[in-house]
Amino acid sequence: MKARIAPSILSADFGRLADDIAMCVDGGADMIHLDVMDGRFVPNITFGEKMIGTVRKLTSLPLDVHLMVRDPENYFESFAGAGATGMTIHVEAAPHLQRQLARIRELGCWAGAAINPGTSLVSVREVVANIDLLLVMTVNPGFGGQQFIPASLDKIARSRHMLDEFRSNAALEVDGGISRQTIHDAWRAGANTFVAGNAIFTANNPKAEIDALRKLCLESV
Ligand code: DX5
Ligand code: ZN
Numbered sequence: 230m231k232a233r234i235a236p237s238i239l240s241a242d243f244g245r246l247a248d249d250i251a252m253c254v255d256g257g258a259d260m261i262h263l264d265v266m267d268g269r270f271v272p273n274i275t276f277g278e279k280m281i282g283t284v285r286k287l288t289s290l291p292l293d294v295h296l297m298v299r300d301p302e303n304y305f306e307s308f309a310g311a312g313a314t315g316m317t318i319h320v321e322a323a324p325h326l327q328r329q330l331a332r333i334r335e336l337g338c339w340a341g342a343a344i345n346p347g348t349s350l351v352s353v354r355e356v357v358a359n360i361d362l363l364l365v366m367t368v369n370p371g372f373g374g375q376q377f378i379p380a381s382l383d384k385i386a387r388s389r390h391m392l393d394e395f396r397s398n399a400a401l402e403v404d405g406g407i408s409r410q411t412i413h414d415a416w417r418a419g420a421n422t423f424v425a426g427n428a429i430f431t432a433n434n435p436k437a438e439i440d441a442l443r444k445l446c447l448e449s450v
Contacts, residue, residue, distance in 0.1 A: 368405025389419025
């Protein structure tokens with residue numbers, strides 16, 4: 230699978246969201262990442278259904294919705310109805326993970342499972358057949374602009390190994406602190422889908438940054 234770049238609009242300027250989304254599209258983004266936070270699972274609040282619907286009207290790119298919320302199943306129908314293409318839930322907030330993932334697929338979306346830096350990969354082993362995407366968090370979720378946790382590289386490599394072991398085609402996504410400094414190592418470790426907020430939206434030329442990030446995944450060393 231080629232490297233896919235998913236700009237996170239958490240770092241966009243909401244006052245000129247249409248321009249920022251258009252910039253991502255022009256820059257060749259593969260999907261738009263939307264970070265839903267509820268102030269309970271993570272210590273921050275962002276947005277929900279209305280924002281998903283707004284972004285849906287602004288682009289035909291896939292919408293990669295990352296639910297950092299407790300009781301995520303309460304939102305599945307409304308988010309799917311608003312235009313989510315995929316929904317990723319945290320195993321730490323999903324006691325009935327298998328059923329919850331199956332429900333996301335039933336709604337016609339790709340189903341993702343996310344694990345925090347402190348959560349073992351074992352927690353997703355039993356549901357590999359139920360996921361289309363595995364999200365390995367490379368920061369503790371809640372805020373953009375944090376530092377990539379170096380120990381994540383080993384976890385990405387183990388995740389790649391696990392997906393291969395199960396012959397799973399699930400995307401292996403990383404999220405948090407992805408930049409020109411970190412993306413190549415994450416890619417080499419086996420990730421193929423890269424969320425980036427700060428790196429793209431604070432760049433002098435955000436459009437070119439998307440391409441620069443992707444190119445760093447093509448270099449062999
Ligand atoms: C963190 C969010 C991320 C965030 C990434 O809780 O899940 O998607 O936007 O931001 P950067 O790329 O700035 O670390
Ligand atoms: Zn995210």
